[in-house]
Every structure is written in structure tokens, then in C-alpha cells.
Amino acid sequence: MRVARVKGGRRMGAPNQKIPPISPLTRGGNAHGRRSGHFNHHAAPKPKVGALRRRWFWLLVQNQKSFGDLGRLLRQRTILATHPWAARKHRINQRFPRPPPRGARGQKIEVGDRSYKRGQTGYHPLMNRRPRPRRKTRSSAPPPLVEVDIHDLASDGRGVGRLPGGKALFVAGALPGDRVRVRIERQGKSFDAGVAVARLDDGPGRVPSPCAISEACGGCALIAWNPALQHAWKTERIGRALIHIARIESPPLEPLLAGEPLGYRTRADVRLRLHDGVAEVGFLASGTHRMVPLPPDGCAVLVPALNRLLDPLRELLPQLEGGIRLPKVRIESDGAGRCRAVFKTLEPLSRVDQTTLIAWGEGLNVGIALSSGEVFRPVAFADTVEGCVLSPPPGAFRQANQGLNPELVRLALDGLDLKSGDRVLEAFAGSGNLTLPLIARLARLGGGAVTAVDWVAPAVAQLAEAAQGLGEGVGLSAQPCDLEDGAAVAALWGQGPWDALLLDPPREGAKTLLTHLKDRPDRPGRVVMISCHPESMARDAAMLIEAGYRIDKVVPVDMFPMTPHVESVSVWQRVNP
Ligand SMILES: C[S@@+](CC[C@H](N)C(=O)[O-])C[C@H]1O[C@@H](n2cnc3c(N)ncnc32)[C@H](O)[C@@H]1O
Incomplete structure (x- = not known):
């Protein structure tokens, strides 16, 4: 779930997710849901405490106020009239004013005909809250x-x-x-x-680190470790996960596939900030919200085309009116060195800022888009894999290591052991990085059918467009579908049967999809699973074993050199009818 962070570190849900929208016209209905002529606050369902807090929060956000303004906001008639839950709280507050802050903790305090002990209940007798546990005070002793x-x-x-x-x-x-x-x-x-x-x-x-900020940044935690040891550790990590989590006694591990150790990343999320009037570009230090500015020579693992964008980004920031509200930019470069920048904005951009951004993009021939989906300056942006050209839309998933990506695709498609007429289900297809080469291979074999599924609708649409005219005799059904949604997954399996399943899930794995797999008598004979997280891959491997599959091989692929992350491609055969 997307979250907004509030002062104090509490997490609040985004307004359009899970939280009932606050409409200025909201009125209470009666118990049967009918509208009466007057507000009926008591008939409205009572929000739970968490939901109530979120509503307070969004009330403040909508009115662009801070928590300090809450009292004054509540006294405004409009808010009270349009927000029954706020009106109810306000009436309670007026009937039982907060006692003056006097008396020791635990001392009895009389409020009207009620009494309570100071500090032992919530601050208000009607709020009916359980006493909050006292926060432990932090020891002032220095950490050991x-x-x-x-x-x-x-x-x-x-x-x-x-x-x-x-x-x-x-x-x-x-x-x-x-x-x-x-x-x-x-x-x-x-x-x-x-x-x-x-x-x-x-x-x-x-070994000496090739990056001046590697210790502060922490993104490349292994950059000062001999690459051969990195490879051995990554291979062992996958093996250990399969032994301990999937209970495979001796996993059929193949040697790790590696590419360029530095200058490989074609995608990065960089942060921008104005610090004492100086524009800085950097990364968030691993596991924190602290920005580490990049040195003038850039980042050791980024491709040169992206490092060349860092200085222009520094120059751009002071030119923007709302520069401070552009905290994150995803910069990407394709195989031909063309770049695009997707800005994550906290507020809509002003006209002046839009013009500045477009002029900046034109000067550098860089595509400009917003994370909200608006494209200000389109550029031709394409990756080529096995002769197929794909153009992932801004914001959609794209493999970060384009140098090694063709090898990953080749491994996965070889593992599918395709035959003429095969029907293949590809789950987590993205913009077609695997789908397009898969269609091309099936076409070379004489035909077949592919069903490609992902939950990012623009990526799926792009995939379908790119596949047009690609493979004669190969049917494609590209579908947007949430593969975490049990009902949607059950309906998807109902479209089968398939001869082969290709899946490339995110770090969380493919639990829902595989849970349904084991119940299907018509489950595919071959499965190829690409994974960027060994532990979730091993959990999914255990589910495949339970569903009657046997692992034939697993190949570690070093898609993220210098970091602890490792990708793997595992090939499975159905043995149990
Ligand atoms: C590791 S990427 C692989 C994409 C593609 N196979 C590629 O190589 O570019 C994982 C993909 O899973 C998709 N995804 C994540 N969660 C999903 C969900 N719950 N349902 C469907 N697709 C999901 C993402 O949109 C992303 O495209």
C-alpha cells in the first residue's frame, strides 16, 4: 500500500486506498441507509479508531493545515456541517472540556459529574480508550x-x-x-x-572500493569485496535457501552467470535537494531516509549515459519554482544511450515549471514524464532483446541490467523447452521483456499461443502493441490482472490448460498463483521461474514440489553486481500426474 509519512513517523494510508473518501456532501443516513432531512450522525457507521485518525489526518491535508490548526478548523461551521464524525467529536469536546493541566499523574480529577485519574485513561472520559502504555524514555547513555x-x-x-x-x-x-x-x-x-x-x-x-561514497551510501554493500567471493556467496545463498526452505537435499545449482561488474545499471532512482542553496543529487542511504550526495564523478555502477545526466539535474533544480517538491527522479537509459527522466512530484507542476522541464529535456534530448503518467516530452526509448524491440512506458518495470538481460531471457526461454503449438502462460510479464522473444521463438517453431499477464495496464497495452506482426501463427492474449487476487487468479487458471508456465514475480514471489496451481488437475508440464529474491523463490519452490514438480536446474544470475541481490532461473518438470 502506498503510504504517506507524518511527523513522528506514523504511517497513514493514502487517501484513495482503503480510507473512506471524505466528501464535502457526506451526510449521515438512517439505519436503513435512507437519507433523512437532517444530519443523523449516530446512524452513520462508527469509524474504527485507526480510520478515525486517518480521517483527521486527511482533513488536515485537504485543508493544507497542520495539527496545530485542528481546534480552529473544528470550530469552522463548514467542517462541522460536512463532516459528521468531526461534529460528533466537537460536541463531545464541548460537553466535557479538557481539564486544566494540573495535578500529579494519577491524581483524581472531577469533570462535571465524572471523575477520572489524570494520566491513567485517554485524555477524555468519553473517548473510552484503554490507557496507553507509557513510552519508555530513551536512555541518555551513549550506545555501546x-x-x-x-x-x-x-x-x-x-x-x-x-x-x-x-x-x-x-x-x-x-x-x-x-x-x-x-x-x-x-x-x-x-x-x-x-x-x-x-x-x-x-x-x-x-579490495579497494571504486566508489568514494560506498560506505555512507550502502547501496552496493559488497563493492569492496572480491567479485569471485561475491559470486560464490550468491550461489551459496540460493543453494542454502533451497536446502533450508524448500527442503531440496542437493539443489542442481549451475555456475553463476555474470556480466560487467561496474557501469551496468540502466535505471536508478535519484533524490534531489537544495541544501543551503546548493543543489545536490544523491541516493538514500541504505535503510534510511538520509540522502547521500553523489560525488562529481557520479556512481560507479551507473552506465555513463546516466552519470552524464547528474550535473544537468543539479543545474535544473534551482531553476524550478517548486524544485523542493520534486524529491525523486527515476533516470533510465536504453541500449542506444537515449535517456529519460520520470519525476515524482508531490504536487501538480506549475506551468512555469513544466516549461522549464521541457526546455531542459530538449537541450539534452532527454524524455520527460511524471510518475503520475503525464508525458511532457516523449523520446524514442527502446530495448532490443533477441531481435525484438520493446518500449516500456515511463514508470513501468524495466530490467536494471540491460547488459545481462539477454542472457537471462535466453536461459528462461531455453528452460521452457518449447515445441510447435505450445500454449504458454506468462505471469508477471511487465512490458514484454520475455513475452516478445517467446512469441518470436514460437513463431519460428511453427506457432502456438501465449497468455501474458501483469497488473500494470499501460505495460500490458504496450506489450500487445509491440507484439503486433511479430509472430505469425502465434496467438497472444495480453491481460491486466492482479495476481495477488485469489478470485482473479482462479479465473485465470480457468482459461487453461497450458503446456508451460513462465513466471517472473517481484520480490514477494508468486504465492497466490502457485497456491491455485496445485489444485489444478490440468497444470502445465513445464515451469520456468525467474526470481530476484532467493528466499521467496525457495518458498515458491516448496509449493511447486508440493504440486508435483521436480527441479531440473537452477542458475544464479548476477544481475546486480556489488549488491547482495541475486537473480535466479529455475527449471521445473511435472512428475506427479
Ligand atoms: C520482476 S518484474 C518482471 C517483469 C518482466 N518479466 C520483465 O522481465 O521485465 C515483476 C512484474 O510483476 C508485476 N507485478 C507485481 N505485482 C503484481 C501483481 N500483484 N499482479 C500482477 N503483476 C504484478 C510488476 O508490474 C512487474 O512488471
């Missing part, structure tokens, strides 16, 4: 420093050491073999977590 040897690497790239009692300690900025001084920042029951503040000894696999 310890020295540990790092013996392993966690799946998120943090080093793992052991405290003297044997408790595990996860250390950001440490690699296996290092001896480090650690500032402990979180103490848990079974493990602690901290940050390496000094390296006392370097591990044997350490």
Missing part, C-alpha cells in the same frame, strides 16, 4: 561499542559476528574476515544490530 570478528554475511549484505555470550550481531559496513569496532544501535532478544565505526583488521577478500 564492541569489537567483533565478522564470520558471515547476512542476506541483506550486513556482516554477521557473535557477541561474547554467543548472540548474533548484524553489522552494516563489515565484510567476512573483518575485525571491526561496532556501535550497537538495536538490541533484540535473539540478535543485536549495529554499524561498523572502525575497521581494526581487513578480511582477506577486501
Whole structure:
């Protein structure tokens, strides 16, 4: 769910999701839902506390006010007239005014004919809340420093050491073999977590980092580790997940497929900010909301075309009236070095800013779009895979490592072992990175049928358009569908049977899709699963085994060198009728 963050770190749902909309014309109806001539606040369903809080929040957001303005807003007749829940709270507040802040905690306080103990209930007797547990005050003592040897690497790239009692300690900025001084920042029951503040000894696999900000940024947690060790660790990570989660005794692991270790990323989300009048471009430090500005020579893993965009972005920011409201930009570059920038705006752009952005894009021949879908300056933007040209729309998913992507596609399609006339279901198809080459292969074999599904409708539409005239004798059904929605997935399986299933889910995996698979007597004979998360892949692998499939091979693919992420392609055969 999209979330908005409020001061204090509380998370609130976005207004168009799950939260009942606040209409200025909302009136209470009676218990049968009929409208009466007057407001009937009591007949309106009572919102739950969480929903009520969100409504307060959006009331303030809609009126562009802060929490301090709440009292004054409530006294305004319009708000009271149009928001029955606000009016109800206001009447309660007037009948039972908040007691003056006097008396010690726990002292009895009389309010009208009621009494309550100060500090022991919610602040109002009618709110009927359970007493809130008192917040633990933070100790002012400095966080403890310890020295540990790092013996392993966690799946998120943090080093793992052991405290003297044997408790595990996860250390950001440490690699296996290092001896480090650690500032402990979180103490848990079974493990602690901290940050390496000094390296006392370097591990044997350490190499000089090619990036000046790698430690502060943390995005490439393995950049100072020998690439051969990275590959061995990534392969082992996939193997371990299959052994421990999917219970496969000896996973048929093949050697890792690797490409260029640096300068490979063709897509990045960069942040912009004006800091003391200086425009900065950077990344968010791993696991935080703190921006780390990029050095003048850019980022070591970005392709040169994107690094060349960083300076113009710095120059652009002060020219924008609402520059401060453009916190994030997705920059992308295609195989021919053409670039586009998708700006994530918090508010609609002013006319002046739109003109500035378009002029900026024209000067550099860069496409300009907003994350809301508006395209201000279209450019020809296309990737070529196995001879097929695909043009993902701005904002849709696109593989970040276009150098290695053709290999990934080849591996997946080889694994499908296609035959003439095959019917293939492709789930999580995106803009057709796998679909278009799949159609082309089936056409070469003599024909077949493909059903491609993804929940991003513009991507699916783009896929269908790009596939036109591509494969003679191959039928394509491109469908937008939420594959987390059980009913939609059941209906999708009903369109079968299919000979083969190709799936490339996001990090969360394909649980709903595979849950339905095992109940289908007509389930496909072959399955190829691409995954960017070994642990969710292993969970899905267990579901495939339960559904009667056997793993034939699994190939790790290093789509994200220097980071702890690893992709895999696994090939499955149905053995159990
Ligand atoms: C890892 S990408 C793969 C896309 C494509 N196969 C490619 O190689 O470019 C995962 C895709 O899953 C889609 N997706 C994520 N959650 C989904 C859901 N609940 N239902 C359908 N599609 C979903 C995303 O839109 C994205 O296109």
C-alpha cells in the first residue's frame, strides 16, 4: 500500500486506498441507509479508531493545515456541517472540556459529574480508550561499542559476528574476515544490530572500493569485496535457501552467470535537494531516509549515459519554482544511450515549471514524464532483446541490467523447452521483456499461443502493441490482472490448460498463483521461474514440489553486481500426474 509519512513517523494510508473518501456532501443516513432531512450522525457507521485518525489526518491535508490548526478548523461551521464524525467529536469536546493541566499523574480529577485519574485513561472520559502504555524514555547513555570478528554475511549484505555470550550481531559496513569496532544501535532478544565505526583488521577478500561514497551510501554493500567471493556467496545463498526452505537435499545449482561488474545499471532512482542553496543529487542511504550526495564523478555502477545526466539535474533544480517538491527522479537509459527522466512530484507542476522541464529535456534530448503518467516530452526509448524491440512506458518495470538481460531471457526461454503449438502462460510479464522473444521463438517453431499477464495496464497495452506482426501463427492474449487476487487468479487458471508456465514475480514471489496451481488437475508440464529474491523463490519452490514438480536446474544470475541481490532461473518438470 502506498503510504504517506507524518511527523513522528506514523504511517497513514493514502487517501484513495482503503480510507473512506471524505466528501464535502457526506451526510449521515438512517439505519436503513435512507437519507433523512437532517444530519443523523449516530446512524452513520462508527469509524474504527485507526480510520478515525486517518480521517483527521486527511482533513488536515485537504485543508493544507497542520495539527496545530485542528481546534480552529473544528470550530469552522463548514467542517462541522460536512463532516459528521468531526461534529460528533466537537460536541463531545464541548460537553466535557479538557481539564486544566494540573495535578500529579494519577491524581483524581472531577469533570462535571465524572471523575477520572489524570494520566491513567485517554485524555477524555468519553473517548473510552484503554490507557496507553507509557513510552519508555530513551536512555541518555551513549550506545555501546564492541569489537567483533565478522564470520558471515547476512542476506541483506550486513556482516554477521557473535557477541561474547554467543548472540548474533548484524553489522552494516563489515565484510567476512573483518575485525571491526561496532556501535550497537538495536538490541533484540535473539540478535543485536549495529554499524561498523572502525575497521581494526581487513578480511582477506577486501579490495579497494571504486566508489568514494560506498560506505555512507550502502547501496552496493559488497563493492569492496572480491567479485569471485561475491559470486560464490550468491550461489551459496540460493543453494542454502533451497536446502533450508524448500527442503531440496542437493539443489542442481549451475555456475553463476555474470556480466560487467561496474557501469551496468540502466535505471536508478535519484533524490534531489537544495541544501543551503546548493543543489545536490544523491541516493538514500541504505535503510534510511538520509540522502547521500553523489560525488562529481557520479556512481560507479551507473552506465555513463546516466552519470552524464547528474550535473544537468543539479543545474535544473534551482531553476524550478517548486524544485523542493520534486524529491525523486527515476533516470533510465536504453541500449542506444537515449535517456529519460520520470519525476515524482508531490504536487501538480506549475506551468512555469513544466516549461522549464521541457526546455531542459530538449537541450539534452532527454524524455520527460511524471510518475503520475503525464508525458511532457516523449523520446524514442527502446530495448532490443533477441531481435525484438520493446518500449516500456515511463514508470513501468524495466530490467536494471540491460547488459545481462539477454542472457537471462535466453536461459528462461531455453528452460521452457518449447515445441510447435505450445500454449504458454506468462505471469508477471511487465512490458514484454520475455513475452516478445517467446512469441518470436514460437513463431519460428511453427506457432502456438501465449497468455501474458501483469497488473500494470499501460505495460500490458504496450506489450500487445509491440507484439503486433511479430509472430505469425502465434496467438497472444495480453491481460491486466492482479495476481495477488485469489478470485482473479482462479479465473485465470480457468482459461487453461497450458503446456508451460513462465513466471517472473517481484520480490514477494508468486504465492497466490502457485497456491491455485496445485489444485489444478490440468497444470502445465513445464515451469520456468525467474526470481530476484532467493528466499521467496525457495518458498515458491516448496509449493511447486508440493504440486508435483521436480527441479531440473537452477542458475544464479548476477544481475546486480556489488549488491547482495541475486537473480535466479529455475527449471521445473511435472512428475506427479
Ligand atoms: C520482476 S518484474 C518482471 C517483469 C518482466 N518479466 C520483465 O522481465 O521485465 C515483476 C512484474 O510483476 C508485476 N507485478 C507485481 N505485482 C503484481 C501483481 N500483484 N499482479 C500482477 N503483476 C504484478 C510488476 O508490474 C512487474 O512488471
